[in-house]
Amino acid sequence: MLVTLALACTCLLGPPKVPGATDTLTEREGASVSTNLPGDSLSERGSWNFNDLGGWIWAPEILDRQTCRFWNAIEIPPGRISRARLRITADNEYILFLDGHELGRDAEWRHLYEYDLTPLLSPGRHVLAVRAYNSVKEAGLALGLSIRMEDGRLIRVKSDSTWRLVPDGVKNWEEISSPSSEWRSARVIAPFGGQPWGKPGAINLVPPLQRIVIPFWQTDWFHLTVLALMGVLAVVSFRLMTQLALRTKEKELLQRERARIARDIHDDLGLHVTQLVLQGEVAQSELPPGSKTRGQFEHMCEDAREALRAMDEILWAINPRRDTFREFVTYVCGYAQKFLKHTPIQCVLDVEPEITSAAFDLPLRRNLLLAVKEALNNVARHSQATELHLKIRWQGHGLVVTLEDNGRGFDPDRASTERNGLTNMAQRMSEVGGNFRVSSQPGKGCRVELSMPLKQMRRRFWWPGREVKSSLTGAEKNQDCSRTPGDDTTSM
Incomplete structure (x- = not known):
């Protein structure tokens, strides 16, 4: 009967605890591991004992629902840190900070909480801060930090009167490197292990803390660099847009001026030259055939017609309505046929039907036209050919003009x-x-073969002013190309 009762009690209460054994439990989903210590001895866990912790500290006055901000700074000498551990507890709760970063928090004063700070500390100055809260009656904070260097040196920081109390309203107090003279010193209320708290029954091992490695794209310097680059890009973009707007406006004004000049030349100068030709022809008809004066009038009329043809070419060049590839091809074909009309050379045209109407700037089409005229002049004067093939093709990204004759070569x-x-x-x-x-x-x-790559044209002429001006200057210097007689019916 007694044996049965003992077995039943054993099943209900579980196996008896062996002195010195430990219970392991997870209090917050793996946040910490609690080790119960039998008796009053904490020194069984290694070199740590009550001397490694300071006393219970608080503000000079203890109030219900009171929050105290404790601040301290430590200087770690140069060298490699072998081990750094911190144990802390508070009545009623605490939040622990290192260099402004929160390391952990808890609210059980009967336990000690141990943090491994080895990966977080380095030689230099560090700020240790604690925000502690008391709900009612007794209040206190106790902690101890032990830093062992590889060369054997030991650095200890305890809770004592060297800690400062930070007043309310101080911003970023957890990371301020030097205390203010207005910060009061903490008051030691009782030694660790003294009443009314006694000795803790367990040490909660907080999982090892690792220094957070922030990706470079999340750092402040990277954000500032990006903002600076964005500012530079915004300024450059604004400047380019302004230049583009000015360039567009200048081009519009230039086209208007070219159109006005073309109208004035056509309506005024062209009319007067035509009147001179007509008056010369009338005067020539009134003179007897074979007279010397009649011959002079004939030469004068021919020179006036030549001036009209030259004026037609100038009007075609400066007229903004002719600034397209299609207009250029039409003009070149008409010019070649008229140029060879009174020669024994037959002009055969081979033109691609789908010629684009894209813009063809004045410097480009003028130089290409002058080169075509030079080639036609050479064929008429030196080739002794009977046939000339004029081919105009759009090949790849450019215009190709080919003149091929069957002359003596x-x-x-x-x-x-x-x-x-x-x-x-x-x-x-x-x-x-x-x-x-x-x-x-x-x-x-x-x-x-004369070819004009479109990509090269865009690359040379898209930026305001410089290349266009140089090409115009070069074209003006080379206006000595021979003009060939033709009629004055060129489209203006």
Whole structure:
């Protein structure tokens, strides 16, 4: 009967505790491990004893529902830290800070809480701070920090009167490196282990703390750098937009001025020159045939017609409505046919039907036109050809103009250096970023290829002013290209 009763008690109460044994339990989902210590001895856990902890400290006056802010600073000498442990407890609760960062909090004064600060400390000055709260009656804070260096040196920080009380209203007090003279010293209420608290029954081991490695993109310096770059980009973008707006406005004003000049030349100068031609022809008709004066009037009328043709070309060049690839192709084809009309050379046109209407700036189309005119002039004067093929193609990202005749040809390596035709064409194309190629053999005709890459044109002319101005200057210097007679019906 007694044996049965003993077995029943054993089942209900569990096995008896052996002195010196420990219970392990998780109080907050793995936040800490509690080790119950039998008797009153804490020294069984190693080198730690009550001498490693300071006394219970608080403000000079103890009040219900009172919050105290404790502050202290430690200086760690140069060297490697072997181990750094801190034990703390408070009646009723505490929040522990290191260099402004919260390490942990709890509210059980019967337990000690142990923190491993080894990975968080380094040589230099550190700020240790505690915010403690008392709900009612007795109040106190007790802690001890032990830092052991690899060379054997030992640094201890205890709760004593060296701790300062930080008044309410001080911002970021947990990380202030030097105390204010207005901060009062803490008061030691009782030694650790004294009444009314006695000795703690357990040490809660807080899981090891690791220094938080902040990614560089989350650091303040990175944010400041990004903000600075954004500011620079905003300023540069604003400046570019302003320049672009000014450039657009200047281009608009330039086009208006070009259109006005074209109208004035056509309506005023063109009218007067035409009247001179008509008056000369009337005067010529009234003179007897074969007279010397009649011949002079005839030469005068021919010079006036030549002036009209030159004026037509100038009007075509400056008219902003002609600043397209399609207008350029139309003009070149018409010019070639009129130029070869009174020669034995038949002009065969081979033009791609789908020519873009994209913008073709004045410096580009003028230099390309002058190069085409130079090539036509060379064919008419030197080739002795009967047929000329004029091909205009849109290849890749550029316009290609090819002139190929069936004349007598020549050897490019032995061409006369006194003639500037080939040199002029190469120079005109080079000025605007184009390409010039000539291939010929004696008795096998000649082929001239002029190409204008669109990508290169955009690269050279998109920035305000500089390259356009240089190309215009180069074009003005090379206006000595020979003009060939034709009629005055060119579209303006």
